[in-house]
Amino acid sequence: MNATIETLLNHRSIRSFKDTRLNQEQIDTLVAAAQQASTSSYMMAYSIIGVTDEDKKAELADITGQNYVKENGHLFIFCADLYRTTIKADKKQYEEMLANLENSEHFLVSAIDAALAAQNAAIxxxxxxxxICYIGSIRNQMARVDELLSLPKHVIPLFGMVVGEPAQKPEQKPRLPKEAVYFENEYSRYEEELDTFNETIAAYYRSRSNNNRQDSWTDQMLRRFQTPMRMDVTEIVQNKGFNKR
Amino acid sequence: MNATIETLLNHRSIRSFKDTRLNQEQIDTLVAAAQQASTSSYMMAYSIIGVTDEDKKAELADITGQNYVKENGHLFIFCADLYRTTIKADKKQYEEMLANLENSEHFLVSAIDAALAAQNAAIxxxxxxxxICYIGSIRNQMARVDELLSLPKHVIPLFGMVVGEPAQKPEQKPRLPKEAVYFENEYSRYEEELDTFNETIAAYYRSRSNNNRQDSWTDQMLRRFQTPMRMDVTEIVQNKGFNKR
Known part of the structure; x- marks a missing residue:
């Protein structure tokens, strides 16, 4: 196993960091790695905001409910960005572009581009x-985050990522059995594997050193999905010119 | 610079492969790496289909218009998958889950989860x-690809990835200047950097060994966005239970 695959397989999210800021060289390396990721048809349809302002970090920590959004080595916000493609467009061209700017296809393209770049930075x-830890909970108040970062039309904040010197080494969280995720040639049934996984997860939650509890993966998902969540994302992204048609 | 960062910065998409299939151990390693990526709230909201059937590969090559979708070491299709969370739900629970299954928030979550996993496999x-090369053009006929892979409701094919022994070493494609992608604390203007980049790209297109042409990045984007593209994705994903509210 090479060092890169070791790094990939060794991933765990870190939620507590030493009090050391990333230096400029580290930040530049992460951004350069992000930029070298694949991008759909060369669109490079994302932007990254590094948040260093203490007031903004404090507000983002409030919004996300996660204190490590304030206390970390660096905070990145990854955005879907189609604005860049419009900068040189005249009025007529811009109007012709709207069908693509606003369709689901390019909502997908820009979200996927941003995620590929982010994962390169993470690795x-x-x-x-x-x-590192991804921060999806900036979508708790997507409109406020958008405003806080002064994002133009056709740019939306998707998720954050905190980076820093780890001050913890949490256990790795088990993943689904391969048989429930990877299929050959067509989607297949995996009820049994899911049952086995539920038992693994129940044992993991019972035994782990922090927050031990009685639970299974499917129970956790059922509970989670039964409470409507971030239903305002639809309207917010549409107001910003995404996912409208 | 460590070996992992070297790998990340050395990326170029490969579109011509030697006639060697990946072996099972290689495939397992890529899937394991994919599975260890971060996932939003432990949802693991994606599935991966490895396509080995020659007829299916031939049809996918037709759909995408790319012969390397047929001729490669292995073809992966990455799917957004919320179906897995519903398997243990009774009728009442399922109905309560629909608001989340169908909203933009979880369309984003599953697309981002799939992309993070895919990028781990790529690295x-x-x-x-x-x-490797990502294959977004499976969305040329998303409904047919969906059918070809027998995906259940709440699962959609997002993009493919071909992997194999490279039979080419293309030049690296220039990326946007950092100043046009990475901002501190708020989104900033970068018109000048974009002009400089356009000059870089024009020189790149004039000088490259294959397909040299007269072009700039913004011209390329203007042309691309002025022709409505994959407008049917909206309806297809909605028919599969995604992005409906």
Whole structure:
């Protein structure tokens, strides 16, 4: 097993960091790695905001309910960005572009582009001995985050990522059995494997050192999905010119 | 610079492969790497189909218009998958889950989860000396690809990835200047950097060994966005239970 695959397989999310800021060289390396990811038809349809302002970090920590959004080595916000493609467009061209700017296809393209870039930054960070955690909960108040970062139309904040020197080494969280995720040639049934996984997860939750509880993966998902969540994302992204048709 | 960052920065998409299939151990390693990526709230909201059937590969090559979708070491299709969360739900629970299953929030979550997993597989492959290329053009006929892979409701095909022993070493495609992608604390203007980049790209297109042409990045984007593209994706994903509210 090579060092890169070791890094990939060794991933765990880090939610507690030493009080050390990333230096400019580290930040530049992570951004360069992010930029080298594949991108759909060369669109490079994302932007990254590094948040260093203490007031903004404090507000983002409030919004996400996660104190490590304030206390970390660096905070990145990854955005879907189609605005860049419009900068040189005149009025007529811009109007002709709207069908693509606003359709589901390019909502997908920009979200996927941003995620590929982010994962490259995550892997680069982990290869340097840093820890990372994705922050989906900026979507708790997507409109406020959008405003806080002064994002133009056709740019929306998708998720954050905190990076820093780990101050913890949590256990790795078990993943689904391969048989429930990877299929050959067509989607297949995996009820039994899911049952086995539920038992694994129940044992994991019973035994883990922090927050031990009685639970299974499917129970957790059933509970989670039964409470409507972030239903305002639809309207917010549409107001920003995404996913409207 | 460590070996992982070297791999990340050395990325180029490979579109021509030697006639060697990936072996089971290689495939297992790529899937394991994919599975270890971060996932939103433990949802693991994706599935991966490995396509080995020659007829299916031939049809996918037709759909995408790319012969390397047929001729490669292995073809993966990455899917957004919320179906897995519903398997243990009774009728009442399922109905209560629908608001989340169908909203934009979980369309984003599952697309991002799939992309993070895919990028881990891509990096793992490249670290092993293999080449990769993402295949967004399966969305040319998303409904047919969906059918070909027998995907249940709440599962949609997002993109493919071909992997194999490279039979080419293309030049690296220039990326946007960092100043046009990475901002501190708020989105900033970058018109000048975009002009400089356009000059870089024009020189790249004039000088490259294959397909040299007169072009700039913004011209390319203007042309691309002025022709409505894959407008049917909206309806197809909605028919599969995604992005409906």
């Amino acid at each position: 680069a960070a982990e290869s340097m001995g840093l820890g | 793992a492959a490249e670290s092993m000396g293999l080449g």
